[in-house]
Amino acid sequence: MDYNQAVSQMLNVDGALAAGVVDLESGMLLSGGGTVSIDLEIAAASSTEVMRSNLRTIDMLEMKDEIDDILITLGEQFHLIRPLKNHAGLFLYSVLDKSKASLALARRSLLDVERDMDTCAF
16 A cells, blocks of 8 residues: 555545645655645644654653554544554544544544555555
8 A cells, every 4th residue: 555545545434524644754745635625735744743742742751652643623623643653754644524524433544544554565
């Protein structure tokens, strides 16, 4: 599975508006798509800062744990961020319509994408 296929799979979830694969180090969107008029480049860069902040907090608290996912809840949207455990420095980013999406199914979809990406070498 390549990055474009990962994005297509994330967009196949009910209520999905936009999705991307993001590089944590640079904040660059490696692949993205969707139907909502959101600037995914800006969203990717902003989500990178959210990830970095959470990672710093875990480090400062000397927690021996890792992030499964991060949920940002807006009035009309869910924004999900999921670091890829076996692809260091990459994370999945998904924007969902809050009124149409099942948060549980969306999180499951990101797990499935991660699993499918694990079967491929990049």
